[in-house]
Amino acid sequence: MDLGVKSKLAVITGGSVGIGLAVAEGFAAEGANVLITARGSERLHAEASRIGAKYRVEAHGVAADVATAEGCAKVVTAAAQLGGADILVNNAGTGSNETIAEADDAKWQYYWDLHVMAAVRLGRGLVPQMKARGGGAILHNASICAVQPLWYEPIYNTTKAALMMFSKTLANEVVGDNIRVNTVNPGLVRTPDWVKTAKQLAGEDGFEAHLQSVADEAGGMKRFATPEEMANFFVFLCSEKASYSTGSTYFVDGGWLKTV
Ligand code: NDP
Ligand code: SOE
Structure with missing residues (x-):
């Protein structure tokens, strides 16, 4: 199936490893x-x-911290120099670990900037490029934690929930410009970061068992997704084959979500 993304420019934040890298490869494989x-x-x-x-x-690689206004501006300028973006995948992000009682304002602000303001700033900067090119697609990588919180990461849960609502709101604003905006909420995805954390917690011999115990606790398929499984979904949603989809959130979590 030709997804119709050949020669389009896809901007992927956090594209050097994990899900973002797989998404970048997925787009490149489609031309x-x-x-x-x-x-x-x-x-x-x-x-x-x-x-x-x-x-x-x-x-192209553009080294930039998208948690800052300057970093986002650098990405927007680089895309403009390449003729303008057709697709934006806001993927850069990371888990947190705190209690509400102990986390200070600076930590909340950092995650707000990384998970929400990056999407605001890149949306504001790249939507005009998409409009000039006749339309586009924006995808936000939030998390199942946006609706089903994990106890140890309240800041992550909260900022990912905000990202989901931002996505819906942006979709409404640009629906008349032939720009589609959606969110994916992944469950467990086996990225190098998960493996590193598991090794730290359970050691070289115990990390696989540790990862399996995390998957068992999640239930459903009781396994991690590969980044490629996630990327297939992302690339499809940004393609012309998903032309009637906007303003939606899709869970890709192997059945971990406990509600409808
Ligand atoms: P990784 O930690 O494997 O990769 C994160 C990527 O983002 C890296 O390329 C990293 O590069 C980049 N990045 C991090 N901070 C910034 C920043 N401030 N500015 C620019 N780039 C940044 O993450 P995953 O692939 O696991 O996760 C990707 C997204 O998917 C995240 O938003 C995460 O919340 C979400 N997600 C992941 C799940 C999982 O199980 N893995 C499940 C649900 C959601 P560098 O450090 O060099 O900046
Ligand atoms: C609009 O030009 C468009 O082609 C969208 O219809 C697609 O979904 C996306 O591939 C990018 O831009």
């Missing part, structure tokens, strides 16, 4: 050009070069 961002430039540029060579598309 889209990609602009990936992350703070760490070495890994970012190595992956951009690899993707460009492997899929014979244009693949």
Whole structure:
């Protein structure tokens, strides 16, 4: 099936590893050009070069901290220099670990900037480019935690819930511009970060059992998704094959969500 994204420019934040990298590869495999961002430039540029060579598309790395206004502006400028974005995947993000009683304002602010303001600023900056190109697609990577909170990360739960509502609101604002906006709420995705944390908690011999215990506790399929399973869904939602989908949130969680 041709997804109709050939030669489009897809901007993916947090595209140097994990889900974002798989999404970038998914787009490139469909013939889209990609602009990936992350703070760490070495890994970012190595992956951009690899993707460009492997899929014979244009693949650019822009080192930027999207938790800052300057970082977002840098991404917007880079996309403009490439002719403008058709697709934006707001993916950069990370888990937290705190209690509400103990976390200070600075921590709340950081996650607000990373999970919400990045989407606000990049949306504000890239929507005009999409309009000029006749339309586009924006996808927000929130989390199942946006509606089914984990006890140890109240800041993550709260900011991801805000991102979900931002996505819905933006969808309403740009629906007349042929720009579709959606959210995906992933469940457990086996990224290098999960493996690293599991090794820290359970050691080299025990980490697989630890990851399995996390999946068992989630229930449903009782396994982690691969980043590629997530990417297939992301790329489809940003493609012309999903042309009637906007303003929605899709759970891709192997059955972990406990409600309808
Ligand atoms: P990873 O930690 O594997 O990758 C995160 C990516 O984001 C990296 O490229 C990182 O690069 C980049 N990044 C982090 N902070 C910033 C920043 N301030 N500015 C720019 N880039 C940044 O994450 P995952 O692939 O696991 O997760 C991706 C998204 O999916 C996140 O939003 C997460 O909340 C969500 N998610 C993940 C789940 C999972 O099980 N893995 C489940 C549900 C949701 P660098 O550090 O170099 O900046
Ligand atoms: C609009 O030009 C458009 O092609 C959307 O219809 C697609 O869903 C997306 O691929 C990007 O832009």
